[in-house]
Amino acid sequence: MLFVVLGCSIAFALLVVEVIHRLVRRFTHSGKMYRPGQVFGALLAAQISLSVYPMDLPVVLHALGIALILAGAWLLAALISTLVDISLSKVRTDVTDNRHARRVHTQITLVRRLVLVVIGVLAVGAILMTFPGARAVGSTVLASAAVIGAVAALAAQSLLGNMIAGMQIAFSDAVRLDDVVVVEGEWGRVEDITLTYLVLHLWDDRRLVLPTSYFLKTPFENWTRTQSALLGTVELDLDWTVPVDAMRQEMRSMLEGSDLWDGRVSVLQVTQAVQGFVRLRALVSAADAGKLWDLRCLTREHLVDWVQRRHDGALPQVRTRAITRSAKPSPAGDQHTDARVFGESADGAQREQAFAGPKP
Secondary structure (H helix, E strand, O other): OHHHHHHHHHHHHHHHHHHHHHHHHHHHOOOOOHHHHHHHHHHHHHHHHHHHOOOOOHHHHHHHHHHHHHHHHHHHHHHHHHHHHHHHHOOOOOOOOOHHHHHHHHHHHHHHHHHHHHHHHHHHHHHHHOOHHHHHHHHHHHHOHHHHHHHHHHHOHHHHHHHHHHHHHHHHOOOOOOOEEEEOOEEEEEEEEOOOEEEEEEOOOOEEEEEOOHHHHOOOEEOOOOOOOEEEEEEEEEOOOOOHHHHHHHHHHHHHOOOOEEEEEEEEEEEEEEOOEEEEEEEEEEOOHHHHHHHHHHHHHHHHHHHHHHOHHHOOOOOOOOOOOOOOOOOOOOOOOOOOOOOOOHHHHHHHHHHHOOOO
16 A cells, blocks of 8 residues: 555656656756655655655665755756746857956856855755764864864865955956956867866867966966957068059968957058067957957968068078188287287286296
């Protein structure tokens, strides 16, 4: 009879969960709550059935209570994840100016992880409270709470510091998900931010993992802090005969025919003119860091090719000139006077004697 009642209760609970799941799926298109809902409903039905049935099963009820706490924590975590996914789906990041969207994604993601950690801690605490021995030990634990707290704080100083830094990053807007940053000489995009560390997806598909506290203590470059559009430079050292105006017009024509250029900035200037070369700096703009890199390379290649084809005389050159002088006799008595440091003069002889010693 017990198994019949238990089976009917679990079947009814699973049926209710299935109906709720279908209703929720229409609005959220998410199935994260389905599996934990089934487990939680089945356990809840089993515990209610065993509680009302006239049998003394303390061990089974205790085990079901622990399983129900774990399933409830799982279901609550799935509910929070579903709500977060719904919220983030309404904030799109696949637009040109997605600074606000990336900020919202960063904050909500970190808050979700913090809430999940709190749920896990509360679940473990609730399970421990189901054991009578844990309550008895509570007074002893509280008596030594000061010592344990000091030791724990010392041992977890780095962990707590990184967690606090993670929350500061989330709400200070210093760095966000998908930001393009330069850290330790590496250029990459912020792929993931947790409470303790941050993952950078570098341009060559490597991953650079840094503690969150790093970004509060060490300067770094954020190329998308206010907007994704950027400026980039291309520098060339050429001969003094380079036609700057013609080169400027050629660069402008090339940029107007490229889909990488965003149409904001196109400047070519001579920034240095020393010794045998002039330095030309081209300043171009693009919508984001990836397009800017390709645009800089395209500009450099095009200008080099244009100089080679049209004005090869403007390529870097090193000039030399041979100078011939007629030999003139030295004035009498002046020959070799200042030709040597040692010898050939009175003070030179003294220096020679001082460094070489007396002659035999």
